[in-house]
Amino acid sequence: MSRAQANHFVPDYLVTPGEVLEDYLDDFGMTQAELADRMGLAKKTINEIIKGKAPITTETALKLERTLGRPAHFWCNLERQYQEDRLRIAEQQRMESDLDWLEKVPVAAMAKLGWIPRLKTQFERLEAVLCFFGIASPAQWETVWREHQVAYRQTENFANCAESVSAWLRQGEIQAQQIDCAPFDKKTFQNVLGEVRDLTREEAPDVFVPKLVELCASAGVAVVFVPELPKTGTYGATRWLGERAVIQLSLRYKSNDHLWFTFFHEAGHILKHGRKDVFIEGKNGLDNEKEEEANVFSRDKLIPPQEYRRFLASWDGRSLAPVEAFAEEIQIAPGIVVGRLQHDSRLPKGIGNKLKVFYRWSTGKGE
Numbered sequence: 001m002s003r004a005q006a007n008h009f010v011p012d013y014l015v016t017p018g019e020v021l022e023d024y025l026d027d028f029g030m031t032q033a034e035l036a037d038r039m040g041l042a043k044k045t046i047n048e049i050i051k052g053k054a055p056i057t058t059e060t061a062l063k064l065e066r067t068l069g070r071p072a073h074f075w076c077n078l079e080r081q082y083q084e085d086r087l088r089i090a091e092q093q094r095m096e097s098d099l100d101w102l103e104k105v106p107v108a109a110m111a112k113l114g115w116i117p118r119l120k121t122q123f124e125r126l127e128a129v130l131c132f133f134g135i136a137s138p139a140q141w142e143t144v145w146r147e148h149q150v151a152y153r154q155t156e157n158f159a160n161c162a163e164s165v166s167a168w169l170r171q172g173e174i175q176a177q178q179i180d181c182a183p184f185d186k187k188t189f190q191n192v193l194g195e196v197r198d199l200t201r202e203e204a205p206d207v208f209v210p211k212l213v214e215l216c217a218s219a220g221v222a223v224v225f226v227p228e229l230p231k232t233g234t235y236g237a238t239r240w241l242g243e244r245a246v247i248q249l250s251l252r253y254k255s256n257d258h259l260w261f262t263f264f265h266e267a268g269h270i271l272k273h274g275r276k277d278v279f280i281e282g283k284n285g286l287d288n289e290k291e292e293e294a295n296v297f298s299r300d301k302l303i304p305p306q307e308y309r310r311f312l313a314s315w316d317g318r319s320l321a322p323v324e325a326f327a328e329e330i331q332i333a334p335g336i337v338v339g340r341l342q343h344d345s346r347l348p349k350g351i352g353n354k355l356k357v358f359y360r361w362s363t364g365k366g367e
Contacts, residue, residue, distance in 0.1 A: 014082065014085055014086055014089065015082065016052035016082055017049065017052075017055075017056050017075065017078040017079050017082055018049045018050040018051060018052045019050075019052075020078055021049060021050060021056075021064070021075075022050050024068055024070070028068070032046045032047055032050060033046075035067065038067045039060075039063040039064070039067050040063070041060070041063070055079055055083070056075050056076070056078065056079040058072070058076060060075070061073075061074075061075035061076045061079075092123055095123060095126055095127075095137075098126055098137060098138050099122055099126065101138040101141070101163075102122060102125060102126045102129060104162075104163045105129050105163045105164070105167065106163070106164045106167060106229050106230060106231075107125050107129060109229050109230055110129075110132070110167060110229070113171075113227055115132060115167070115171050116128040116129060116131075116132050132167070132170065133145065133166070133167075133170055134170075141163075141166070145162075145166040145169075145170070161229075161231045161232050164229045164230065164231060164232045165229075165232050165234060165280065167229060168226055168228065168229050168232060168234055168237075168248075168250070169237060169239075169248070169280075171226050172224045172226045172237065172246060172248035173241060173246070175222075175224040175226065176222035176224050176241060176244070176246045176248075177241070179213065179217050179222040179223075179224070180217060181217045181220050181221070181222050181244045182217065182218055182219065182220050183220050183243050183244075184219065184220030184221065184243055184244060184245055185219055185220055186271065188218065188219040188220070189216070189219035189220065189221055189267070189270065189271065190271065191219075192215045192216060192218065192219045192221075193264070193267055193301065195215055196212060196215055196216070196263070197301065197302065197331075197332070198331065199211055199212055199215075200256065200260050200302070200332055200333045200336060201331070201332070201333050203256075203333075203357045205359055209225065212263075216247070220243065220244050220245065221244065221245045221246070221247060221267075221270065222241075222244050222245070222246045222247070223246075223247045223249070223263075224246065224247070224248050224249070225248075225249050225250070225251065226248055226249070226250055227250060227251070228250040228251075228252050232282065233252070233282040234250055234252065234280060234281065234282045235249070235250045235251070235252035235258070235262055235281055235282065236248065236249055236250065236262040236263075236265065236266050236280075236281040237266070237278070237279060237280045237281065238266040238269040238270060238277075238278070238279045239277075239278040239279070240275040240276075245270045245275075247263065247266040247267065247270070248266075249262060249263060249266075251359055254358050254359050254360070255335065255339070255353075255356045255357065255358050255359070256333055256335045256336065256356055256357040256358075256359070257333075257335050257336045257338065257339025257340070257356055258339065259359070260302060260333070260336055261298050261299070261302065261336070261339065262281060262298075263298075264297065264298035264301045264302060265281065265294045265295060265297070265298040266279070266281075266294070267297070267298070267301075268293060268294035268295075268296075268297030268298055268301075269290070269294050271297070272290075272293055272294065272297065273290055273293075273294075277290070279291075279294070299340070302332060302336055302340070303330065303332065303336070303337065303340055304330065307326075307329075307330050308340070311326045312346070317346065317347075320338075320351075320352055320355065323337050323338060323341070323352065323355065324355065333357065334355040335355050335356030335357055337355075338352035338353065338355050338356055339356065
């Protein structure tokens with residue numbers, strides 16, 4: 001829904017074209033019978049228009065123009081507006097049964113992030129959410145987002161926040177569609193990942209994010225950063241939209257080791273797994289063969305296995321200076337090496353974090 005639509009006045013009552021026509025007849029001191037004679041129509045037709053039982057057709061509008069002096073488009077617009085308002089009011093009454101579903105959608109968080117307008121009534125919010133998802137009713141949400149679009153195997157993990165996860169995915173889809181991407185090319189993407197790895201040493205998101213997006217787009221991969229919604233626990237996702245792949249990141253963990261591991265994990269899904277799969281990484285992520293393949297791809301892409309083993313063989317297991325030197329040698333951010341050592345229980349979780357870079361997510365909404 002556009003801002004203009006959100007502010008559009010929607011009446012909760014109906015004014016029929018017949019009521020307006022009747023007012024004109026009163027002003028002219030003209031009876032329905034006289035109008036029928038002047039227009040060459042049956043008296044019954046005029047009476048049915050007055051009572052709202054028959055529409056004003058284009059032909060009738062032209063005759064009214066000649067008879068009463070108001071242009072045909074005036075009468076046609078009255079009829080069009082009446083029919084639209086009639087259907088809208090009927091739809092609003094039907095939508096009352098959909099408000100229970102709306103309670104499951106994180107409307108306040110979506111409005112805070114600017115994904116939908118801030119609106120006063122529940123019906124306006126429901127309309128905005130349906131437009132956001134690009135669906136006609138909650139019944140279509142079940143079809144599109146639960147059964148098709150997010151037929152992810154993690155459904156059981158996100159069952160209590162499916163609407164929130166789908167909203168997060170939908171925002172990623174909207175942002176991805178705004179990125180000018182070349183058609184996906186596997187070889188190009190493999191080459192691009194080498195350049196992306198160099199970006200891990202950049203500490204400022206406003207420097208590396210535009211470069212990351214541009215590099216991946218050249219290979220047909222849209223990279224989008226979408227803030228996590230409450231209670232979802234999502235931090236990454238991969239799926240295909242037409243001929244482009246989408247990598248969606250949430251910065252849930254905010255440190256550079258998690259960010260880059262997640263990115264390369266999602267890249268692994270793109271290179272190794274099918275286009276029909278949707279992968280969503282979260283706090284309750286699945287432990288299966290494909291996830292492990294993506295983990296290994298990310299791990300080895302960031303820190304080559306042979307180099308890692310060589311480092312461990314000579315490292316005393318405590319000093320951070322050798323960690324920094326090793327990171328410099330393999331041209332990777334030291335925080336990524338620290339994260340790997342912590343994950344492998346080679347370094348306590350509280351040691352070495354000063355070598356990591358921590359990001360603060362900015363929504364662009366004054367937060």
